[in-house]
Structures are given as structure tokens and as C-alpha cells.
Amino acid sequence: MSQQVAGVTLRDVQRPVAAELEQVVDELRRLIAAHFPIASEVNEHLLRMKGKLFRPTLLLLSSKAAGSTDTRANTLAAVVELIHLATLVHDDSVDHSVLRRGLPTINALFSHQIAVIMGDYLYSRAIIELVKLDDREALRVLARVTNEMTVGEMRQLEAHDKLAYGESAYDELIRAKTASLLSGACEVGALTAPPAFRHALARFGMLLGMAFQITDDVLDYTQPEAVTGKPSGLDLREHKVTLPLIAALARLPADGRRVVERLMNAAEPSDDLVAEVIRLVEAAGGLETARRRALDLAQQAEAELEVLPPSAARDALQGSIAYAVERRS
Amino acid sequence: MSQQVAGVTLRDVQRPVAAELEQVVDELRRLIAAHFPIASEVNEHLLRMKGKLFRPTLLLLSSKAAGSTDTRANTLAAVVELIHLATLVHDDSVDHSVLRRGLPTINALFSHQIAVIMGDYLYSRAIIELVKLDDREALRVLARVTNEMTVGEMRQLEAHDKLAYGESAYDELIRAKTASLLSGACEVGALTAPPAFRHALARFGMLLGMAFQITDDVLDYTQPEAVTGKPSGLDLREHKVTLPLIAALARLPADGRRVVERLMNAAEPSDDLVAEVIRLVEAAGGLETARRRALDLAQQAEAELEVLPPSAARDALQGSIAYAVERRS
Numbered sequence: 001m002s003q004q005v006a007g008v009t010l011r012d013v014q015r016p017v018a019a020e021l022e023q024v025v026d027e028l029r030r031l032i033a034a035h036f037p038i039a040s041e042v043n044e045h046l047l048r049m050k051g052k053l054f055r056p057t058l059l060l061l062s063s064k065a066a067g068s069t070d071t072r073a074n075t076l077a078a079v080v081e082l083i084h085l086a087t088l089v090h091d092d093s094v095d096h097s098v099l100r101r102g103l104p105t106i107n108a109l110f111s112h113q114i115a116v117i118m119g120d121y122l123y124s125r126a127i128i129e130l131v132k133l134d135d136r137e138a139l140r141v142l143a144r145v146t147n148e149m150t151v152g153e154m155r156q157l158e159a160h161d162k163l164a165y166g167e168s169a170y171d172e173l174i175r176a177k178t179a180s181l182l183s184g185a186c187e188v189g190a191l192t193a194p195p196a197f198r199h200a201l202a203r204f205g206m207l208l209g210m211a212f213q214i215t216d217d218v219l220d221y222t223q224p225e226a227v228t229g230k231p232s233g234l235d236l237r238e239h240k241v242t243l244p245l246i247a248a249l250a251r252l253p254a255d256g257r258r259v260v261e262r263l264m265n266a267a268e269p270s271d272d273l274v275a276e277v278i279r280l281v282e283a284a285g286g287l288e289t290a291r292r293r294a295l296d297l298a299q300q301a302e303a304e305l306e307v308l309p310p311s312a313a314r315d316a317l318q319g320s321i322a323y324a325v326e327r328r329s
Numbered sequence: 330m331s332q333q334v335a336g337v338t339l340r341d342v343q344r345p346v347a348a349e350l351e352q353v354v355d356e357l358r359r360l361i362a363a364h365f366p367i368a369s370e371v372n373e374h375l376l377r378m379k380g381k382l383f384r385p386t387l388l389l390l391s392s393k394a395a396g397s398t399d400t401r402a403n404t405l406a407a408v409v410e411l412i413h414l415a416t417l418v419h420d421d422s423v424d425h426s427v428l429r430r431g432l433p434t435i436n437a438l439f440s441h442q443i444a445v446i447m448g449d450y451l452y453s454r455a456i457i458e459l460v461k462l463d464d465r466e467a468l469r470v471l472a473r474v475t476n477e478m479t480v481g482e483m484r485q486l487e488a489h490d491k492l493a494y495g496e497s498a499y500d501e502l503i504r505a506k507t508a509s510l511l512s513g514a515c516e517v518g519a520l521t522a523p524p525a526f527r528h529a530l531a532r533f534g535m536l537l538g539m540a541f542q543i544t545d546d547v548l549d550y551t552q553p554e555a556v557t558g559k560p561s562g563l564d565l566r567e568h569k570v571t572l573p574l575i576a577a578l579a580r581l582p583a584d585g586r587r588v589v590e591r592l593m594n595a596a597e598p599s600d601d602l603v604a605e606v607i608r609l610v611e612a613a614g615g616l617e618t619a620r621r622r623a624l625d626l627a628q629q630a631e632a633e634l635e636v637l638p639p640s641a642a643r644d645a646l647q648g649s650i651a652y653a654v655e656r657r658s
Contacts, residue, residue, distance in 0.1 A: 121479040
């Protein structure tokens with residue numbers, strides 16, 4: 001929890017809502033509780049996996065920064081994390097991932113079957129809670145977001161011609177699979193605030209989410225396994241085409257392209273081949289272009305905050321941008 | 330679509346709402362439509378799979394029988410079928426099933442990954458539509474039902490000591506995995522009707538659903554593959570303990586029990602072993618006991634309809650009971 005980054009730690013970002021985040025964890029525990037033995041085992045594991053609570057943090061900070069006094073914010077924050085967990089559980093199952101944040105995934109620890117049903121269980125619990133809160137707008141935003149996430153996942157699966165996958169398809173994908181939920185978290189935090197604040201925060205979350213995902217995709221190229229909890233170059237191993245490669249491909253000479261093609265055609269690319277493609281992407285400036293794009297989005301996100309009155313929460317939202325693009329894991 | 334049963338065909342049951350059911354299919358098509366290429370392929374397949382529209386039929390008949398004039402009934406009926414399809418897609422994926430109603434399953438035809446995400450997509454589309462209808466009660470009922478279905482599935486997966494699985498656990502399971510959605514369909518059809526009608530129809534659906542599932546479980550023992558579209562004795566092959574076996578086990582002598590144990594311990598039981606257990610269950614009266622239980626539930630379901638004023642729709646609901654317990658596939 002103490003990820004040291006260049007300037008801003010996650011702890012700094014979370015300071016204005018530290019007390020609320022403790023209640024969010026209690027809420028999360030209440031929401032996941034179930035009356036069947038295996039569920040409590042699975043749930044204990046999920047609570048350990050919950051990690052950074054980045055989405056609840058954004059929701060609570062948005063709520064404060066927009067001057068909202070909605071007492072349901074803690075529950076909504078827990079619901080957003082629940083939806084995130086449901087998505088992770090299904091994603092890991094779809095990807096056959098064995099590790100998540102250094103811990104075994106539900107599909108690895110229990111079974112593929114349990115992961116599918118557990119994801120359904122968590123998502124339906126989130127909906128039940130939203131219906132109880134009787135917050136139609138929150139439900140509307142989060143149902144739309146969940147649907148967008150599934151469309152994003154589907155698009156990723158159906159991208160067959162890997163090397164033809166371009167920047168606009170990538171943008172659409174990261175918007176759907178990552179940025180939409182961050183945007184939803186910010187927007188739901190500000191539902192009772194003036195519309196100008198609500199819409200600025202929704203846009204802020206979208207831009208922040210895109211910058212966040214691009215940074216993730218760069219880290220996949222640059223960080224050793226010990227830091228991220230997953231093997232370096234994992235996206236390449238799984239034939240996932242992200243911005244660093246897209247940017248590099250536009251500049252690679254024919255022989256470099258052929259090496260990339262060789263990797264995309266190898267069912268299980270060797271460590272050497274992965275390392276070679278990483279070097280090619282780096283040398284062609286792919287990582288640099290991706291980093292610049294993330295910083296550009298970060299600046300746009302920062303501009304969206306200008307409409308909000310100055311506050312510790314607004315400062316923390318600003319800090320969350322730095323955290324998103326400067327983190328090392 | 331022309332399943333001939335002893336007295337009542339599904340077509341008879343559907344007669345009072347035949348026009349509405351055509352609109353339900355259009356609604357379903359509208360709800361599933363998506364703007365990514367693979368989705369339309371998958372969805373065409375789902376629409377072929379949709380089969381009997383039994384849940385929409387129950388919703389529309391309940392609505393008419395309760396004197397409700399809710400114009401949203403067609404959309405609600407499509408949403409209920411959508412939730413049912415989402416569940417089927419995930420169930421088939423969890424069970425690694427390759428056939429459903431004689432057609433290949435989504436996981437078999439496309440991939441396991443696509444099945445998981447497609448199920449999520451369908452379910453989130455259903456929620457979006459319920460939010461649009463602004464029908465909080467329908468959302469409340471169907472969110473609860475979906476959650477119950479996941480809990481039921483989870484309970485089934487965690488039942489390790491197969492032979493200790495008793496009748497009350499079985500009842501809880503069939504209530505959760507089948508009857509709750511049938512009950513929800515009937516209740517949602519009558520949401521704007523007087524509470525006495527609404528509650529009677531909710532109970533009717535629950536009893537009907539249990540009778541329906543027990544009949545399914547008996548058919549699994551008795552029907553050849555050509556009729557059901559899946560191999561006979563499939564539940565036994567998959568080590569699923571249902572009422573015929575539970576009832577037989579209570580009466581089987583030690584040597585018969587040992588044969589059942591042998592089947593439960595075999596990763597892939599031989600055709601001969603499956604056939605032998607089917608004979609044992611039949612001889613011990615397991616099928617007869619299960620059939621009697623289904624008929625008893627059917628009678629209770631029928632009694633719930635007495636509170637409703639006489640109508641063609643009420644007669645058709647009565648007919649649906651006969652259809653549920655007398656069908657051959």
C-alpha cells in the first residue's frame with residue numbers, strides 16, 4: 001500500500017478520505033458476505049485482493065470536491081469496488097491468469113467454474129445494493145459502464161489481425177475496459193452536485209483512466225516481475241497489442257516488423273523473442289510515444305478540475321493524476 | 330416447437346399471448362443487438378437457441394390473468410428471457426457443455442472466453458433495459474432472482490460428498506437455480522395487480538418451477554438423446570445428484586449403494602455403469618417417487634391460481650402445469 005512514486009504516493013491521494021475508506025472496507029465485507037461455505041473462503045481471498053481501492057478513492061474524492069453531502073457515498077464506493085472485483089474475477093478466468101497483484105487468482109486457487117459464478121454473484125450483489133439505495137442515476141451510470149466493459153472485452157477478443165490493430169481501436173478499448181469505470185466512479189460521486197461539476201468529473205475520470213491504462217501498458221514492457229507481480233512482457237506473450245507496440249509498428253522497418261509477426265504467430269513465444277520485441281519497441285520510440293500520450297491525457301484531465309472550487313479533495317484528485325502516470329507498479 | 334404432450338401442448342398454453350410473444354421476439358432482437366461484429370453472430374445463434382419462450386409466456390399470462398394492463402409487459406418478458414439466456418450461456422461454460430437443445434453451445438461454437446463475456450454482456454443489457462423502464466420493483470425482483478441463481482450454482486459446485494446430498498439440499502438447489510426465475514417471471518407480470526394476485530402468482534411460479542425441474546431431472550434418466558438433444562443419464566455422468574437418485578439411495582441395499590459410489594468415483598463413468606445405476610434407481614422406485622413429488626407440487630401450484638378470476642389466461646396457466654410435468658423433452 002505504500003507505492004513510492006516520484007512525487008505523490010497513493011497514501012497522499014487517499015488522505016482526505018482515509019476515514020471513509022475504512023468504512024468502505026466494512027461495507028465491502030457486508031456486501032460480499034454470503035451464506036454458503038465456499039463463498040466466505042473465496043471472499044476472504046477477494047478482500048485480500050482488493051488492493052488499492054483506487055476507484056472508491058476517486059468516488060469519495062469526487063464527492064467531496066463537488067461539495068456533495070450524499071451520505072450514501074461510502075456504500076456507492078463499495079459497490080464500485082465490487083463491480084471492479086467482479087470484472088477482475090471474470091477477466092482472470094477469461095485470460096486463464098494465475099496471478100493477480102502477486103496473489104493467486106480465483107480461477108487458479110479454486111476453479112474456473114467458481115470464478116465464473118463468483119463474478120456473477122458479485123455483480124448481482126452490486127445491483128441488489130444499488131436497487132436498495134434507490135439511486136436510479138447511479139444504477140444507470142454503472143449499468144452502462146458494466147455493459148461498456150463487456151463490449152470492450154469482446155472487442156479485444158475478436159481483434160484477430162493483431163498488426164492491423166490501430167490507435168483508434170486501442171483508444172476505444174482502453175476507454176471501455178478501464179476508463180469507463182473510473183469515469184463512472186467520479187460521476188457517481190458527484191450525482192447530487194451541480195451538473196457542471198458532475199460532467200467535468202465524468203470527463204476527468206475518463207481521461208485519467210486512459211492515462212492510467214496507457215501507463216499500465218508501458219509498465220508491462222518496462223517493469224520486472226518482482227515489482228508488478230506478473231511476468232514482464234506479459235501482454236506480448238498473450239499477443240495483446242497495446243500503444244507502445246502500435247506506435248513502434250508505424251516506424252519499424254520491414255525486418256523489425258517480421259520479428260513482431262514471428263512473436264504474434266508463436267503460440268508460446270520464447271523469452272528471447274519477447275525480449276527482442278521489447279528492445280525493438282523501445283528503440284523505435286514506442287515507449288516514449290506512449291508515455292507522452294499518457295502525459296497529454298493527464299494534462300487534459302487536470303484542466304477538467306479547474307471548474308471545481310479549491311479544496312483538499314480537489315488537490316488530491318490532482319495528485320491522483322500524478323499517481324496514475326508516475327507509478328512504478 | 331410442437332412438443333406433443335399427454336394433454337396440453339406448449340402451443341395451447343401460449344395461445345392467449347401468441348401475438349405478444351411475437352413482439353417479445355422483436356424486443357429480444359432489439360435488446361441483444363450490438364455494434365461489434367462477433368456479437369451479431371453470437372446473437373443470431375442465441376436467438377435460434379431461445380427455444381420455447383416459457384418464461385416470457387408465464388410473465389405475459391400472469392399479467393393477463395391478474396388483470397394487469399401494464400404496457401411494458403412485452404419488454405419485461407424479453408428482459409426475463411435475456412436473463413435466462415445469460416444464465417444458460419454461463420452454465421454451459423461452467424459445465425463445459427457442448428450441446429443445448431440440440432444446438433452447439435456458445436462455448437463450443439466460439440470459445441469459453443466469449444461465453445463468459447457474452448453472458449456478462451446479456452445480463453448488463455437486461456439491467457440497462459430495466460433501468461430505462463424505470464421499474465424499481467421489477468429490478469428488485471429480478472436482481473434478487475439472479476443473485477439466488479448464482480448462490481444455487483455455487484451450492485451445486487461445492488457439494489462434495491455426493492451421496493450425503495439430501496432432499497432438502499436438493500429442494501433449495503432447484504428453488505434457486507430454476508424455480509426462482511419462473512417465480513420472478515410470474516411476479517413481475519403481476520406487479521401492478523392487487524398484492525393478493527401478485528403474491529399468489531409468485532408462489533405459483535415457485536411451485537411450478539420446482540415441478541418443472543424435477544420433471545427435467547426425471548427426463549434425464551428416462552429420455553433417449555434423440556428426444557432431449559443431450560445424452561441420456563447426463564446428470565449421472567456429471568455426478569449430479571438429483572431427486573430420483575436421492576429417493577432411491579434411501580432404499581438401496583449396500584451392494585446397490587456401492588455401484589452408485591463406483592459411478593461417483595469414476596472420472597468418466599462407462600455407458601454400462603451409467604445404465605446400471607439408471608436401472609437401480611428405477612427398480613428402487615426413485616423415478617416413481619420423483620414423479621409423485623412433481624405431481625404434488627403441481628397440485629399446490631394449481632391451488633394458488635384459485636384466487637384469480639376465471640379467464641383464458643388463467644386456464645393457460647393451469648395448462649402450463651400440465652405441460653411442465655407431462656412433457657417428454
